[in-house]
Amino acid sequence: MLRTPTSILFLLLGLFILGCSPETKKASSPTAKFELEEATIEDIHQAFREGTCSCQQLVAAYFERIEQFDKPTRLNAIVVTNPEAMERAKQLDEEFADTKVLRPLHCIPVIVKDNYNTEGLQTTAGSLALKGFKPAEDAYQVRKLKEAGAIVLAKSNMAEWAFSPMVSISSIAGETLNPYNLEHVPAGSSGGTAAAVAANFGTVGLGTDTGNSIRGPSSHNSLVGFRSTLGLTSRAGIVPLYLRNDVGGPMARTVEDATKILEVITGYDPADPLTKYSQGKVPQNYQQYLKKNGLKGARIGVFRTLSEKNPDPQVKALFEQAIADLRALGAVIVDSVEVTNFDELSQDQWCDVFLHDINEYLAAQGPNVPVKNLDEIVASGKYSPYIEENLKYFQQNQFVAEEGSHACGDAYNDPRRIAYRNAVEAAMEKYDVGAIIYPTWNNPPAKVGDFAGYKGDNSQIIAPHTGQPAFTVPMGYTYDNLPAGLQFLGRMYDEPTLIKYTYAYEQGTKHRKPPVRFTKSVASGR
Template identity: 30%
Template sequence: MTELYSFTATELAQLLKTKQISPVDLIQCTFKRIKEVDSSVNAYITTLEEVALRQAALAETEIINGLYKGPLHGIPLGIKDNYETKGIPTTAGSKIKENYIPDQTATAVEKLLCAGGITTGKLNMHEFGGGLTNTNIHYGHTRNPWNLQHTPGGSSGGSAAALAAGLATLTTGTDTFGSIRVPASMCGVYGLKPTYGLVSTKGVTPLAWSLDHAGPMARSVSDLALMLQVMAGYDPQDPASIKAPVPHYKEYLQKGINGIKIGVPTAYLDGLDEDVSLLFHNALQTLQQLGATIIEVDIEELSLSSFASYVITTGEAATYHYEKLQQNFEDYAPDVRIFFETGILTNTPQYVRAQQARRALTEAFQSVFDDVDLLLGPTVPIITPAFAEDMVKQNLEITKRSMPFTAPPNLTGTPSLAVPMGIARNGVPVGMQFIGNHLSEKILFQVGSSWEETNPLDKK
């Protein structure tokens, strides 16, 4: 019998709505799993069993009395620990904020809770979002459930690991230069970096204001659609929030991909680990068999992405952390401190040139989307690695290798959907990402859902 903790939200919603299972039973099952597994995985910084059981009891009463709120009602939801939660510690994975208890809840979380989501706890992360390995000297390293000696990716590593291990049904993540998509890919789950401004970042600890995105993570594309339906929308308290219509995303899940034109940047075909290259070329063949047209495209401006992303991210992060870096630099993990201190050395001409490079890349993306519906590439060019002895060096190296692949959608503000691509010979998943034009999430879900039906993690 399949345990409830491994079901998707889409599957659980029907069972909850028809009263075949209760929210209380589901939460109890989830926390039983947490107690059995999380001592090894370390996905959570703070668990909230009593809070969750109270919320589940209320949800049960509401559903029994015919007050069903929709498909998130009664669903276990893990929150990345850089989203503020009223009355609950929000550390951003840092010693500096270990005693911080907000008096407000982040807009995106508030929306999910109002839709009936049940908070299981606050999830581990790379400190302040400043890395892609989810090593954390303050709260312990999060481990990849597929192999505990391997990184889960970061900075939303706790969010991805919780999904992969059955420690939450849905989770939230943030993404500044890959922090949703990298861990989703390395843990074999699904993650969406939405269009910039589509989901409010009000109440989310910033890494780099102009690049930060909040988004959903889940074990299926359908679940992402359920979450985004709730999370998306204009927030007057977020200066970057955009006023845009929110489609009924689930309506696009069964449309198939026949006739969809997918561009593959030639820059994403070089420098790949052998297993990544093999799986990616196999994926291209599968997509063609499903009816998509694959077109190689040349985007020279992609070569600007690492420079632009590194300068903008470190510069804006150093601005946010400037006083603390002067006064309490020893409280930062070494890799994060080095990353942020680099931004202090950034000068105004470098920052302006980085923004100019960003504009050039954005214009190049707009041009290529005149000819294709989506872009596609590996999420990162490397197989999911085991933790290295020198974790500072490893994080900086993985960030350097990943940025050319993950940073462009952040720089351009375009949405990107990370999906599992397959399993490498080391037994750990790797992933790829579909990149769309602004506000094309519905097409990403359409194509991602068709890809999911090929069961990419079950292929031999």
């Protein structure tokens, strides 16, 4: 159950007097007040410097929004808030008062998907089977964010065990809805993080992406979502789905904020062997690539192979406008790019490794984890009906490579995956493009309960198997103000190019806008 700590209630009494309220004007002078809605990391840090908001006031204001909007509207994005957040905010206020120095993410409240281990804070992967489990230590990415000054504000709802790319339904917290239209889904499995960040329940968020689950929900909620190169960021301490595919990373309202998160969480971690491939390939500063003119002279390929797969007319129109906008912003558009043997190479890339990966994860959690393996999860009966078939399938099916077959490995060791990536990057070389674009989804968000409405998910097809980075940014809105996203696929470890392109496109189009129902002015009748 979501509760606001007593200490927060006292702080709330002073919010409107002290200026750090959810509905006041943005800080532009020492006497200006700070606006919480759509606040960026830089907005927050500027408010700290000017004294128009403190860390404690900021955290209290976000908690107020969660209390006001999450359960009352049935958005249901948040599983649990962090009872230690206010104490950490107090410590960070004291640190800034003493040092006058802000850490890179000083007091930035983060919404963390409920499959990231958070020390002393419940982590369930959306499953009642893990209810009450509090890990002994943070996931690598969470630890790095905390070291940079960030605060874990809350854990967000998700598709149970990350099984669904379409919905975010869990036995621990029920179903998350789309803040742009509560009759529609936010996608899965990071739908809780997406809905929470879109509704301004936190500044930024963490999601995970096995096939779709950062980019799909980001697209459905008018957010920026980075699926970085497989191996660039550590997955240690994240409940796995398929480690051969899994990537954790930022979900944010701006490319700049997502870039600041990426900059902190990258790097080698001995606990995740795949990160060894990133050594020597990580720039110290990703923010240097945030260039408004980053599209001038850029060669970008249109991937009609995906964009023309039965697109919804309104999504298709947005995509064609995006191409025109890219061209107007200085890009050279190559329309279109073809990948040799694409249909053949893109097939047979999935392998059933959940049994192995989840058992390894649970075995590493120590004696206090409520279930020790997949058999115990199934035996507990504590799961949502819609995943029962998946659970029992994985319980009985584990991929075992036969002699002479492909290894069912990651993008660095599986011959089929290497061949697939080589073909995609060869096409990028042939057409001399820095990125390939296509709609993140060819269709708008499906209606709640309409599993047949799951259509047009383009995220599953390339990046999860080749290991390449793929970023989504807001592309505009379709029926009933439902968002759509534009996806940029890049070469391995070429996040700098994707940052340049997505930032320039974002700054040149400014598609992002908050969901109307979740603005303070609408809620208060003003």
